[in-house]
Amino acid sequence: MLLYLSKRIARSFLTLIIILTVVFCLLRLMPIEGYFQNFDKMTPQQIEVGLKEMGLSDPLPLQIVHFFQKLLHGDLGTSRIYRSNVPVSDILADKVPVSIKLGIWSMVVSLLVGLPMGAFMARYQYRWFDKIGTFFIVCIQAVPAAVYFLYIQLYGTQLFHVGLLFQIDDPNYWILPVISMSLGNIAFYGMWLRRYMIDESNKDYVRLAKAKGLSEGNVMFKHIFRNAFVPLAQYIPTAFLNTVIGSIYIESLYSIPGMGGLLVTVIKKHDNAMVQGIVLLYACVGVLGLLLGDLMMVMLDPRISLGKKAGDR
Amino acid sequence: MERETILEVNDLDITFELRGKRLHAIRGISLELYKGEILAIVGESGSGKSVFTKSFMGLLDKNGSVSGGNVVYYGSDDKVPVELTGIKKEKDWLKLRGHEIAMIMQDPMTSLNPLKTIGAQIMEAVLLHQKGSRTEAKKRTLQYLTDVGIQEPEKRFFQYPHEFSGGMRQRVVIAIAIACNPQILICDEPTTALDVTIQAQILELIKELRLKYKLSVILITHDLGVVANTADRVAVMYAGDIVEIGTSEDIFYDARHPYTWALLSSLPQVGIKGENLFSIAGTPPNLYAEIKGDAFAPRNPQALKIDFVKSPPYFSISPTHKAKTWLLDERAPKADPPPVLKIIREGGLF
Numbered sequence: 001m002l003l004y005l006s007k008r009i010a011r012s013f014l015t016l017i018i019i020l021t022v023v024f025c026l027l028r029l030m031p032i033e034g035y036f037q038n039f040d041k042m043t044p045q046q047i048e049v050g051l052k053e054m055g056l057s058d059p060l061p062l063q064i065v066h067f068f069q070k071l072l073h074g075d076l077g078t079s080r081i082y083r084s085n086v087p088v089s090d091i092l093a094d095k096v097p098v099s100i101k102l103g104i105w106s107m108v109v110s111l112l113v114g115l116p117m118g119a120f121m122a123r124y125q126y127r128w129f130d131k132i133g134t135f136f137i138v139c140i141q142a143v144p145a146a147v148y149f150l151y152i153q154l155y156g157t158q159l160f161h162v163g164l165l166f167q168i169d170d171p172n173y174w175i176l177p178v179i180s181m182s183l184g185n186i187a188f189y190g191m192w193l194r195r196y197m198i199d200e201s202n203k204d205y206v207r208l209a210k211a212k213g214l215s216e217g218n219v220m221f222k223h224i225f226r227n228a229f230v231p232l233a234q235y236i237p238t239a240f241l242n243t244v245i246g247s248i249y250i251e252s253l254y255s256i257p258g259m260g261g262l263l264v265t266v267i268k269k270h271d272n273a274m275v276q277g278i279v280l281l282y283a284c285v286g287v288l289g290l291l292l293g294d295l296m297m298v299m300l301d302p303r304i305s306l307g308k309k310a311g312d313r
Numbered sequence: 314m315e316r317e318t319i320l321e322v323n324d325l326d327i328t329f330e331l332r333g334k335r336l337h338a339i340r341g342i343s344l345e346l347y348k349g350e351i352l353a354i355v356g357e358s359g360s361g362k363s364v365f366t367k368s369f370m371g372l373l374d375k376n377g378s379v380s381g382g383n384v385v386y387y388g389s390d391d392k393v394p395v396e397l398t399g400i401k402k403e404k405d406w407l408k409l410r411g412h413e414i415a416m417i418m419q420d421p422m423t424s425l426n427p428l429k430t431i432g433a434q435i436m437e438a439v440l441l442h443q444k445g446s447r448t449e450a451k452k453r454t455l456q457y458l459t460d461v462g463i464q465e466p467e468k469r470f471f472q473y474p475h476e477f478s479g480g481m482r483q484r485v486v487i488a489i490a491i492a493c494n495p496q497i498l499i500c501d502e503p504t505t506a507l508d509v510t511i512q513a514q515i516l517e518l519i520k521e522l523r524l525k526y527k528l529s530v531i532l533i534t535h536d537l538g539v540v541a542n543t544a545d546r547v548a549v550m551y552a553g554d555i556v557e558i559g560t561s562e563d564i565f566y567d568a569r570h571p572y573t574w575a576l577l578s579s580l581p582q583v584g585i586k587g588e589n590l591f592s593i594a595g596t597p598p599n600l601y602a603e604i605k606g607d608a609f610a611p612r613n614p615q616a617l618k619i620d621f622v623k624s625p626p627y628f629s630i631s632p633t634h635k636a637k638t639w640l641l642d643e644r645a646p647k648a649d650p651p652p653v654l655k656i657i658r659e660g661g662l663f
Binding site: 203204205207208209210211212213214215216222223226227230300301302303 | 370372403404407409410411412415416418420423424425426427428429437438441442473475486489490493
């Protein structure tokens, strides 16, 4: 298990290096006009000096080596255009925690609501709770998120007496964004858990558990739930990371100073160092998510053993 | 010899609603299960064997229901007969399931929860049905594991189902059933999914445990070979009815019903090398439709005219042996039993 883990982590690092190199090279293919505010009026000499200052006139392999050297010292480079001469790490350090906090809360809420919802829907299949839940899920899935986000903001801000300008230290201001972000995941967990649990409840071991004399509720929660949760568990870390990095709309709706939309902004502005830094962050987050997902599967399902090759007994 | 009845079925009817149509799965079965015996129920697929026994535990699928007759259980601790067919509430079934009647299912590969250790799964039954602390329950669990022939129980306790072979899993399933401490054990084709060498071991185990834990066993199977060495009595089921019932000797040496004859003739063991094995022509009747006369008549080359008109009653051949066929009526022409009975008797096959 430990051996597997270390191998897996090493491979994750390799993945990161490849991603960074590819992105680095791609960025260097961009037209150089974008690096300068007034490219049209500059002389070739000025341009050359400018490129040199930014370290862009070296041969590409050398640039890559420099980039990784700096990275090892924790230096993600300096933003030139997004914010003039501010280290990328400082900019991210301001924004990332906000997004992560939002992501964690939304995950906690969606798991705490979504899983019980799915479980109860499966337990009372075709009864009124199931019907209401299904209606809710269909609504969430079918209505574009932007529409209900707007309604939540419209009515929610009155309900909680919060202003439009986000105040990071006031918990009241977090409620609406977290709810907005959770709804989609609640529907997701609810829908899939219900479906997996109903699938499981037709299996033989459930019949045996019933024949044992366990009550229906006990069978549901002691036997079916965990079996149904295994295929879901894999997606939870990824879903969490998606909420962290994919909350562009909500963050802009509530003017939350997170990092949603940051990547698009800095790509438009040709801020290579910023792009690189954010890609590194996203890549780490993605690789970590997959790793955590697999680890959760291993913890939940004894049949899956990562340390051993298939066929080992 | 007067034997104590533990379960009594009177004229039981079970119907299923399927897309607006009614399927008459069990058509008026009467049967007694005696204390301590192994009663085999044999019949081909779809004859209603499983449905019949599931109704004893309230485990019929939601669209199925008992539409007539009753099942009475005499084995409860306070000696008060319980009418199983009268139980409506899930809560009342829970008092019976496992505790009085336990069940072993066909496919051991899928009947265990893959995510729980087998120890936990057996202990769950112990804790549910027997008094005592967790430590005691664990001790008992280890004892059950030993009883069902699993070596190194201390180590096996903490293993998961996927670490067991099919035969071992079936042993675990049996241990779970025993751990419920039941009076009646229903074995629903316990050996069908296992290979032949393991089959014999499992049957042997069931026989052993019956004595040790004083169980009454209902053994459902479609394999007469399994029955011969295991069962005390045999009930032959066809199209939701029991057409012949008797002791193993009665059925194997002195079968009277044409369907039983056909079943015995189909045994691969009595086939002659170089000749085609016997098979019963036709298919079982459609249970959606009303069955007129003897259900087996259309497939029976020796069927009498009356077989198509009127359903035969039981004719007693001996106190232990009865069959539902007009051939036993005194007015019926004499029908010769097929050669298979002679082969079995003389060859000492069973």
